[in-house]
Amino acid sequence: MTILCVRFQLPPMHEAALPGLLALLEEFTPVVEALPPDTALADLRGAERYFGRTAVELASVIRVRALALHGVDCAIGAGPGPLLARMALRDARPGLTRAVPGDPDGIAEFLADRPVAALPGVGPATARTLDEYGLDTLGRVAAAPLSTLQRLIGAKAGRELREKANGIDRGRVVPNGVSRSLVAERPFERDELDPDRHRRALLSAAEEIGTRLRAVEKVCRTLTLTVRYADRSATTRSRTLTEATAHSADLTRTAYGLYEALGLQRARVRALALRAEGLAPADRAAHQLTFDPVDEKVRRIEEVADRARAKFGPRAVIPGSLAA
Numbered sequence: 297m298t299i300l301c302v303r304f305q306l307p308p309m310h311e312a313a314l315p316g317l318l319a320l321l322e323e324f325t326p327v328v329e330a331l332p333p334d335t336a337l338a339d340l341r342g343a344e345r346y347f348g349r350t351a352v353e354l355a356s357v358i359r360v361r362a363l364a365l366h367g368v369d370c371a372i373g374a375g376p377g378p379l380l381a382r383m384a385l386r387d388a389r390p391g392l393t394r395a396v397p398g399d400p401d402g403i404a405e406f407l408a409d410r411p412v413a414a415l416p417g418v419g420p421a422t423a424r425t426l427d428e429y430g431l432d433t434l435g436r437v438a439a440a441p442l443s444t445l446q447r448l449i450g451a452k453a454g455r456e457l458r459e460k461a462n463g464i465d466r467g468r469v470v471p472n473g474v475s476r477s478l479v480a481e482r483p484f485e486r487d488e489l490d491p492d493r494h495r496r497a498l499l500s501a502a503e504e505i506g507t508r509l510r511a512v513e514k515v516c517r518t519l520t521l522t523v524r525y526a527d528r529s530a531t532t533r534s535r536t537l538t539e540a541t542a543h544s545a546d547l548t549r550t551a552y553g554l555y556e557a558l559g560l561q562r563a564r565v566r567a568l569a570l571r572a573e574g575l576a577p578a579d580r581a582a583h584q585l586t587f588d589p590v591d592e593k594v595r596r597i598e599e600v601a602d603r604a605r606a607k608f609g610p611r612a613v614i615p616g617s618l619a620a
Contacts, residue, residue, distance in 0.1 A: 298339060298340050298351055298376060299337060299339055299340070299375055299377055299378050299380075299381040299469060300337070300338045300354075300355055300358070301336075301337055301372065301373040301374075301378070301381035301382045301384065302335065302337075302338065302358065302372050302385075303335045303385055303388075304317050304334050304370045305334075305368060305369045305370060306333070306368060313366065314330065314334065314336075314479075315477075316366060317336075317366060317368060318330055320361055320362060320365065321336055321358065324340065324347075324354060324357075325339055325340055325342060325343045326471065327339035327469050327471055328469070329378075329469045329471060329472055330472055332520070332571060333532070333571070335385075337381065337469045339468070339469040340354055351374050351395075352374055352393055355374060355393045356393070358372070359393075369390040369391060370390065371385060371390050371392060372388055372392075372393040372394070373386070373387070373388050373393070373394050373395075374393055374394070374395040374396065375398075375465075376396065376398045376465065377465025377466075378465065378467040378468065378469055379415075379416060379465040380406070380465055381396070382416055383396070383406075383414060383415070383416070384406075404435075404462075404463060407434040407435065407461065407462075408433065409433055410433060410434050411423070411434075412426050412427070412433065412434060412437060414434070415434060415461070417456075417460075418457070422449055422457075425448055425449060429444075429448060431445075435461075437458065437461040438458065438461040438462045440458070442454065442455065445457055477571050477575065478505050478508050478516070478571070478572040478575070479569060479570070480501035480502075480504040480505050480570050481567065481568075482498075482500060482501050482567060482568045482569070483567040484565065484566060484567060487525075487526040487566055488564070488565050489564055489565075494555065494565055496617060497568045498521075498548070498551040498552060498555055498568060499548055499615060499617065500618055501551065501570040502544055502548040502551045503544050503548070503614070503615060503618075505547055505570055505572050506542055506543060506547050507544070507605060509572060509578075510542045510578075510598075510602055511602070511606075513577065513579070514575045514578055515540040515575070516537070516540060516547075516573060517536060517573065517574030517575075517576065518536050518537065518572075518573040519547060519550045519551060519554070519571070520532060520570070520571040521534075521551060521554040521555060521568070521569070521570055522568070522570075522571070523555075523558065523567075524567045524568075524569075525563060525566060526566055528566075531558060533554050533557065533558065534573075535550055535554055537550060540576055542578060543595065543598070544598060545598075547570075601613040
């Protein structure tokens, strides 16, 4: 078992703490892949040899450090590959590491009775199709002829599904820059029903992200909205921008689009969060030129407002709808 899948038990709307927790994992291995809002994969193959401990033993050390340094408990799944580690995490609880055996018989036993939908990457439609033909568990999928699976769900998908059901994990942990993403969180004092207040919170968050991106001379490629409700459930949606940007107006429009696409009706919202991902240097970003004088004027005003905020504080210049 060389791969850990760690889910940090972050309080609601404390996603901004994730970069610090990822840095903790990076003390053990540089091969860390962030899975926002609260999860990460860590490849400990080199760490096991360096520290002279197994991945499960290192998981205990990671948990203690997360509690001691950040006050955050975590649930951890361990397995010989990323796929099995993520599946093991579903059985883990805070303070517990669930490990998948590394031998073929142990892997087969772990997978055999699990429903097909438990396999990452298998959606509801694929699961329903397989269920209709009696292939409702991974054990039955593993024993099914490859030609049958390929007839049902396609050649490539059928081959990949059969490999995964047999415990063949070709995935790998890919270090990414999501740990350096920017998050703006807006909790409400009480569960909020008013869509206008939701939009003002999104406007405030988008303005904050735009200001922070421009301050570090970065642009983002993707914007993610997380809505947390009164029953502690959450909805997360992402959208890739037409072009990477740090322009507050573009970020605000995208945030509004994500919110409106949810079609919320009388939803009791506890908090909203925007996360900018896919950060890149601003001087390498392409920008579509325009003959619209209004757009150029807005961008010049934005530059002046940034200088004012840098000198007099973040609330020196704010949108009029937020002034009240």
